[in-house]
Amino acid sequence: MIDTAGFSIFCYNGRMTKIVQEAAPKILAAIQKANNILLHCHPSPDPDSVGSALAMKFALEQMGKRATVIGGDSPIPDGFAGFPGVNAIIPKKFSEIDLSEFDLFIIQDAANVEQITRYAALTIPLSIPTVIIDHHRTNPGYGSVNLVCPDYPATAQLLFDLFKLWNFKLTHEIAANLFVGIYADTGGFKYTGTNPNTFLAAAELSKAASDFTKIISEMENSATPDDIAFQGVALDHVRQVCDGKIGLSVVSCEEFKSRGIEPRFVRAGNISSILKSVKKWPVVGAVLEAEPEKIRVSFRSKDGDLSDVSVLTSKLGGGGHKAAAGALLTMPLPEAVEKIVSTAKEIYNL
Ligand SMILES: [Mn+2]
Known part of the structure; x- marks a missing residue:
């Protein structure tokens, strides 16, 4: 009989990147020194x-530490109700936290300080040490200890490796939270970052979280009629720019208002993901004025395509991945569109 558990551990230790192996003891040392650890969810959390955040919370508690997860700038989507521990997330923004109550901030899946909060201008270093664990290529490594691995398709997969190196117990709570993170950030195991280790991790996680299909179904089928109405408006306002090479949904705040769409339903990433299905557009985007002069920008490129959309969003003050990236612009909508189109032309030689 094949010992599948042994096989997966063997593969993992053989393939785990050196950068993770080197950072793991440093992060563990920072955690061991701390007692009250802060975790957060980034704006518009995925x-x-x-x-x-939840998997790390449970892992820290295994070590006897106190861990607090704050929801951050945005509410936690209703569809995440099945994530174990989600009710323990404290609905507070970073600015509403008294940092003196904590002795470590573990910043995960956040490429820059804007992904901690957009309600206050943060300067790093903070008054307490910070650990960065992330997979965004645009992350400069702004913490006291940094683990940034763009080779990983999800922060959750990075945590899976860390927890393995630390010999943590893969409880149901940890496994289910890591599984949904990996599943979502790989687009259901189909984006280019998905690798054999992703499946090895998912296989092991699915043993400890056998109810993963239920959690995913709840997550994926939680849209409201307002979400669908929003999508209708955004898809009704798609134009082609850059000689038809880029499909762009552009919607003004007045248009949303006249159609009864509230800002909280405006999700640029949902729209750019849909536009990506159009074969003739190598790059697609959504430029949505959710509130007056507050424009949510999201771009997608085809996997395997050479267009790195994180270059475009970085020039707009945002960040992200090669195939999925975003930014937030504060300016009139026509100016934003003009800026995006001219930047895209320059980057992609259109
Ligand atoms: Mn991520």
């Missing part, structure tokens, strides 16, 4: 952000 399953990788929330799942990683």
Whole structure:
């Protein structure tokens, strides 16, 4: 009989990147020195952000530490109700936290300080030490201890490796949260970052979290009629720019208002993901004025395509990945579109 558990551990130790192996003891040392540890979810949190925060919370508690997860700038989406521990997330923004109550801040899945909060201008270093654990290529490593691995498709997969190196027990709570993070950030195991280790991790996690299909179904089928109405408006305002090479959804705040769409339903990433399905557009984006002169920008490129959309969003003050990136612009909508189009032309030689 094949010992599958042994096989997966063998593969992992053989393939784990050196950078993770080197950072693991440094992060563990920082955790051991601390007692009250802060974790957060990034603005418009996705399953990788929330799942990683919760998995780390449970892991820290295994070590006898006190860990607090704050929801951050945005509410936690209703569809995440099945994530173990989600009810323990404290609905506070970073600015509402008294940092003196904590002795370590573990910042996960956040490429820059804007992914901690957009309600206050943060300067790092903070008054307490910070550990960065992230997989965004645009992350400069702004913490006291940094683990930034763009080779990993999800922060949750990075945590899986760390927990293995630390010999932590893979409880149901940890496994389910890591599984949803990996699942979502790989687009259901189909984006280019997905690798054999992703499946080895998922296989092991699915043993400890056998209810993963239920959690995913709840997560993926939680749209509201307002979400669908929003998508209708955004898809009704798609134009082609850069000689038809880029498909762009552009919607003004007045348009949203006249159609009864509230700002909280405006999710640029949902729209750029849909536009990506159009074969003739190598790059697609959503430029949505959720509130007056507050423009949510999201871009997607085809996996395997050479267009790195994180270069475009970085020039707009945002960040992200090669195939999925975003930014937030504060300016009139026509100016934003003009800026995006001219920047895209320059970067992609269109
Ligand atoms: Mn992520």
